[in-house]
Amino acid sequence: MQQLRNIQVKTGAKFAGNTQDIEVPVSFGNDVAGLQASQEEIVVCDRSHWGRIQVSDEERLRFLHNQSTNDFQQLKPGQGCDTVFITSTARTIDLVTAYVTEEAVLLLVSPNRRKFLMEWLDRYIFFADKVQLKDITDETAAFSLIGPKSDAVLEQLGASAIINQPYAHHTLVNIGSEVRVTVGSGLALPGYTLIVPVAAAANVWNSIVQAGVKPIGDRVWEQLRILQGRPTPEKELTEDYNPLEAGLWHSISFDKGCYIGQETIARLNTYKGVKQHLWGIRLDSQVEPGGVITVGDEKVGRLTSCTATEQGYFGLGYIRNKAGGIGLRVEIGDTRGEIVDVPFLTHEYYQGE
Missing domain, CATH: 3.30.1360.120 (Probable tRNA modification gtpase trme; domain 1)
Structure with missing residues (x-):
């Protein structure tokens, strides 16, 4: 090596x-x-x-x-x-x-x-x-x-x-x-x-x-x-x-x-x-992982990862299903974000035979 x-x-x-x-x-x-x-x-x-x-x-x-x-x-x-x-x-x-x-x-x-x-x-x-x-x-x-x-x-x-x-x-x-x-x-x-x-x-x-x-x-x-x-x-x-x-x-x-x-x-x-799912979150600034994700005054999830790229800031986080999915507008402290799909993950139920 x-x-x-x-x-x-x-x-x-x-x-x-x-x-x-x-x-x-x-x-x-x-x-x-x-x-x-x-x-x-x-x-x-x-x-x-x-x-x-x-x-x-x-x-x-x-x-x-x-x-x-x-x-x-x-x-x-x-x-x-x-x-x-x-x-x-x-x-x-x-x-x-x-x-x-x-x-x-x-x-x-x-x-x-x-x-x-x-x-x-x-x-x-x-x-x-x-x-x-x-x-x-x-x-x-x-x-x-x-x-x-x-x-x-x-x-x-x-x-x-x-x-x-x-x-x-x-x-x-x-x-x-x-x-x-x-x-x-x-x-x-x-x-x-x-x-x-x-x-x-x-x-x-x-x-x-x-x-x-x-x-x-x-x-x-x-x-x-x-x-x-x-x-x-x-x-x-x-x-x-x-x-x-x-x-x-x-x-x-x-x-x-x-x-x-x-x-x-x-x-x-x-x-x-399943009450919550992992989603991508497009963010308008850097946020420390662990931050509480809210919609208005309601806590709906938690941020788990965040990165900065030339195209902006992006994170992953768990969001309660009742709050919504793709397109949902969220806040993490003073930072705003939008829930987006990511290619590695699926959110589907198996029906069986």
């Missing part, structure tokens, strides 16, 4: 430590251009500080099926999905992307949930269970290609076989070394995520940048996350909210059997019991 960091420094990277004391490239000095390129062209983001947990042995699919919201039993090697780990009362722990291989399931987890999820999952492995956990974060790197021109770059890298495959499908490609190329940027924007052996990280990063791809730092990722509406632990995903409120309906199977938190999720869906 030091070789990778040295290369990134030469292209303007500035680093900061995260909560796990891992150096993260925060910016490449091109934040404004990088944000624009992510939506019009293509960028690459180093997500190596995200956790990668390998779940192996014979009962791995059954185990994950019982521990999270999506249906693992129907997945075959080369396929994958987003899934949510929740508590017994359906409070959110993390939104995770899972990739099923011939020998294991690889989980890409949020940076601040790596250790927590290892301990959480281990708690549910009993003596007779044929399930093994391994944190492979330090053995691998992760890069996401983000933007509408991602396909063209993938062709240059010799990975065209994965183009047009469904979300979270993946395959091994030789890019100087064997790399797992997966469909999906981690956002609602088109793209791909590459899981790379750490020894090959510098060479693969070089190959991507030499193909004309602009690198972006974690600061631009955070802007994109908020603009796109991807919820994150300790902000939108906390003990205060469930995954239906968080707009993660696409990550939940309503047809599968019992799993941790399933009864609460089923009841909320069946009786339309």
Whole structure:
């Protein structure tokens, strides 16, 4: 990884430590251009500080099926999905992307949930269970290609076989070394995520940048996350909210059997019991997350994230359904805002058969 960091420094990277004391490239000095390129062209983001947990042995699919919201039993090697780990009362722990291989399931987890999820999952492995956990974060790197021109770059890298495959499908490609190329940027924007052996990280990063791809730092990722509406632990995903409120309906199977938190999720869906939803909020000034959202004198929600861009200020926040949705005018202290849709989230009830 030091070789990778040295290369990134030469292209303007500035680093900061995260909560796990891992150096993260925060910016490449091109934040404004990088944000624009992510939506019009293509960028690459180093997500190596995200956790990668390998779940192996014979009962791995059954185990994950019982521990999270999506249906693992129907997945075959080369396929994958987003899934949510929740508590017994359906409070959110993390939104995770899972990739099923011939020998294991690889989980890409949020940076601040790596250790927590290892301990959480281990708690549910009993003596007779044929399930093994391994944190492979330090053995691998992760890069996401983000933007509408991602396909063209993938062709240059010799990975065209994965183009047009469904979300979270993946395959091994030789890019100087064997790399797992997966469909999906981690956002609602088109793209791909590459899981790379750490020894090959510098060479693969070089190959991507030499193909004309602009690198972006974690600061631009955070802007994109908020603009796109991807919820994150300790902000939108906390003990205060469930995954239906968080707009993660696409990550939940309503047809599968019992799993941790399933009864609460089923009841909320069946009786339309979700009282609030996560929305985007276009703001007229910067606001600190945690601020109370009001309509007139009535409290209707709470702001969870906020970012500044060249186009203005934007936030995410939970809004009570009775207050309204898209187009609702709100206030957060002296700041005014308007509720808008964001592409990553859905607010739909599953009807069943």
